Amino acid sequence: MSAGTSDAVDEHWLDRWVGRGRAPGGSGAVQVVVIGLADGDGSWQVRVDDGVIAEVVPGAPEKADLTLTLPAPLASEVASGATTASAAFMQGRMKTAGDLGLVLDVLAAVDSRS
Numbered sequence: 031m032s033a034g035t036s037d038a039v040d041e042h043w044l045d046r047w048v049g050r051g052r053a054p055g056g057s058g059a060v061q062v063v064v065i066g067l068a069d070g071d072g073s074w075q076v077r078v079d080d081g082v083i084a085e086v087v088p089g090a091p092e093k094a095d096l097t098l099t100l101p102a103p104l105a106s107e108v109a110s111g112a113t114t115a116s117a118a119f120m121q122g123r124m125k126t127a128g129d130l131g132l133v134l135d136v137l138a139a140v141d142s143r144s
Contacts, residue, residue, distance in 0.1 A: 039064060039067065039072070039102060039105045039106055039109055041072075041088045043105070043109045044062060044074050044076065044086040045086055047076065047083045047086055047139070047140055048083055048084065048085065048086055049082065049083065050082070050083050050139040050140060050142050051078070051081045051082040051083055051135065051136075051138065051139025051142060052081055052082065052139075052142070053080040053081050053082060054080055054081055055078070055080055055081015055082070055135040055138075055139070056078060056080075056081060056129070056131050056132040056134075056135040056136075057078055057079050057080055057081075057132075058077075058078055058095030058096060058129060058132050059075065059076075059077060059078075059091040059092075059093060059094050059095050059096075060075070060076040060077075060078060060091075060094060060095065060096045060097070060098065060132065060136055061073060061074070061075060061076075061090050061091055061094035061096070061097045061098070062074045062075075062076055062097075062098045062100075063097060063098070063099045063100075064099075064100055064101070064102055064105040065099065065100070065101055065102065066101050066102040066103075067102045068102075072088075073088070073089060073090045074086055074087065074088055074089070075087050075088075075089055075090060075091040075094075076136070078132065078135060078136060078139070081135050081138075081139065082139065083136070083139050083140070094128060095128050095129045095132055096126065096127070096128035096129045096132045096133060096136065097126065097127045097128055098115075098124055098125070098126055098133075098136070099124070099125040099126075099127075100118060100123065100124040100125070101123075104118055104123050104124065108140075114140075114141045115136075115137050115140040115141055116137045116138075116140075116141050119133070119137055
């Protein structure tokens with residue numbers, strides 16, 4: 031899968047997440063999948079170290095501890111700050127698979143905006 035583009039969602043849309051979060055927290059590989067982009071689905075690899083988002087790169091991790099899947103319009107809302115990742119999760123608009131504890135750490139980190 032390639033990192034597709036759409037308005038606020040380009041291959042670097044998750045770069046703002048790097049450095050967000052705080053220790054102590056979970057660690058693992060997270061795959062973020064955005065479906066329905068203009069040029070197909072996009073996939074990004076997010077590395078979380080002790081509750082802090084350490085790295086984001088386009089593509090899928092070899093083995094994901096957690097997968098977050100969201101439609102392109104929702105990804106644009108999250109990227110622009112119109113909605114939070116936590117709100118999207120609680121509303122059932124963002125799907126998750128994998129480590130539920132890591133979900134909570136990732137959502138807290140993304141929503142921290144710092």
